[in-house]
Amino acid sequence: MGRTAKNNPFVINGDTIQPGERKTVNLPITKLYTHTPVSLTVHVIHGNNPGPCLFVSAAIHGDELNGVEIIRRLLNHPGLRNLHGTLLAVPVVNVLGFLHRSRYFPDRRDLNRCFPGVSRGSLASQTAALFMESIVAPSTCGIDLHTGAIHRSNLPQTRGLSDDPLINEISQAFNTPIHLHTQLREGSLRLAAHEAGVPVLLYEAGEALRLDEASIRAGLKGVLRVMRYLKMLPGGSKLKKVCGEWCAAHSSRWIRAPVSGIAQSVKPIGARVQEGEVIAYVYNPLGTEKVDMVAPKEGIIIGCSNLPMVNQGDAMFHIAFVQDAEALEDKVQETLELFHEDPDDEYGA
Numbered sequence: 001m002g003r004t005a006k007n008n009p010f011v012i013n014g015d016t017i018q019p020g021e022r023k024t025v026n027l028p029i030t031k032l033y034t035h036t037p038v039s040l041t042v043h044v045i046h047g048n049n050p051g052p053c054l055f056v057s058a059a060i061h062g063d064e065l066n067g068v069e070i071i072r073r074l075l076n077h078p079g080l081r082n083l084h085g086t087l088l089a090v091p092v093v094n095v096l097g098f099l100h101r102s103r104y105f106p107d108r109r110d111l112n113r114c115f116p117g118v119s120r121g122s123l124a125s126q127t128a129a130l131f132m133e134s135i136v137a138p139s140t141c142g143i144d145l146h147t148g149a150i151h152r153s154n155l156p157q158t159r160g161l162s163d164d165p166l167i168n169e170i171s172q173a174f175n176t177p178i179h180l181h182t183q184l185r186e187g188s189l190r191l192a193a194h195e196a197g198v199p200v201l202l203y204e205a206g207e208a209l210r211l212d213e214a215s216i217r218a219g220l221k222g223v224l225r226v227m228r229y230l231k232m233l234p235g236g237s238k239l240k241k242v243c244g245e246w247c248a249a250h251s252s253r254w255i256r257a258p259v260s261g262i263a264q265s266v267k268p269i270g271a272r273v274q275e276g277e278v279i280a281y282v283y284n285p286l287g288t289e290k291v292d293m294v295a296p297k298e299g300i301i302i303g304c305s306n307l308p309m310v311n312q313g314d315a316m317f318h319i320a321f322v323q324d325a326e327a328l329e330d331k332v333q334e335t336l337e338l339f340h341e342d343p344d345d346e347y348g349a
Contacts, residue, residue: 010046010053010086012134020048027134029095029127038096040130043075043089051085052140052230056223057131058090060112060144060189062097062104063208067145070219079224085232088135093127101209103149113187116196128192136193140230141166142200143174143223144189147215148207148303154318155269155302155332156205156218161190162250166199171248173229174201174222177270177332178302179248180320201226207306249320252302257282257310259291264308267301267317270332274298279317282310297321300332 007019017023023046026039056074058067071091074080080087092098094111104110109124117128136142148154158174160167162181171179182202184191193200203222205215228236257263261282273279273295280293293316303318310316 007047007050012044017044017046019046021046027130030123045080045083045087047083047085049084051232053086053138054232055088055135055139055142057093058145059092059094059098062094062102063150064147065211066147066206066215066219068092069211069216070145073220074223079233082234083232090135093131112189115187115189115192132192136196136198139198141198142193143226144200144202145219146202146204150208151307152303152305153207153269154204156215157302159202159204164199167201170201170226170229173225175225176218176222178300178320180252181248181250247322249322252318252320254315255293255317255319257312257314257316258293260310260312262308263310263316269301269304271301273301273319295319
């Protein structure tokens with residue numbers, strides 16, 4: 001019987017991690033004006049046996065917290081003792097935004113519009129370049145964890161490029177209620193990584209500056225399921241679908257407030273809407289005017305604003321247009337109930 005091949009040492013920023021070793025590596029970014037060092041912290045888990053290198057990142061937008069908690073739970077998961085390959089976990093990419101509870105860098109740059117970055121550019125651009133060199137370059141693929149913006153919630157969902165076979169496969173393994181096929185945006189991590197030959201799956205769930213338990217459980221289960229699919233963890237051949245068949249949407253649209261006023265939603269996130277159906281009313285504070293907000297076509301609400309005060313043109317509901325929205329609505333509700341009621345089944349398999 002042949003011996004199992006042993007992994008080679010993994011090197012990052014001059015630090016060598018031996019097979020079977022875990023190590024926290026700090027990649028210097030800058031210093032605050034108080035002279036306090038700021039680093040990009042990476043937790044490296046290097047398995048005894050060879051396999052893919054997966055990066056999992058969060059808080060590219062510094063106010064998006066669910067991913068930070070997902071990675072914390074992931075790093076404490078006992079299954080990682082049997083890891084094949086390498087896991088690069090980066091819980092806080094935008095450290096300066098995180099410190100200020102802000103989506104942006106101090107100069108108001110969006111880090112996710114600064115990739116691939118340049119080493120002599122803005123601080124956000126330098127951080128992007130450091131991430132590309134140290135995290136993306138050695139990786140096979142990545143999972144980038146996000147939430148909705150401030151005062152906006154997202155239904156747990158994955159997003160990725162429709163014509164990338166690996167993205168389609170790992171999004172099915174991640175198995176959120178819905179997958180949204182999205183194009184690559186200029187300056188985004190997804191585009192820069194794609195051009196470097198590293199597919200990245202995006203996970204969106206919850207709201208900025210909030211921890212949402214169902215979104216966290218869905219994200220943790222999804223990451224573990226992807227790791228099983230990639231054979232980084234045992235049990236990949238026995239993956240169980242949590243919500244039935246994978247459902248992908250090729251288009252979506254934000255529905256905007258027709259007038260300014262106080263909005264009263266009549267459809268929750270995850271609900272099915274039909275063409276022409278009222279999804280919210282907008283009143284003026286005097287109660288003398290009420291305007292209907294209607295769905296343009298059948299679909300599922302995958303995002304919504306949480307603010308009742310709206311200005312004309314504000315984005316209120318994000319609707320994904322899918323086939324058989326009625327059947328999908330039942331699957332969405334069933335899945336969300338599982339995430340709320342089954343905290344110990346972290347593999348979902």
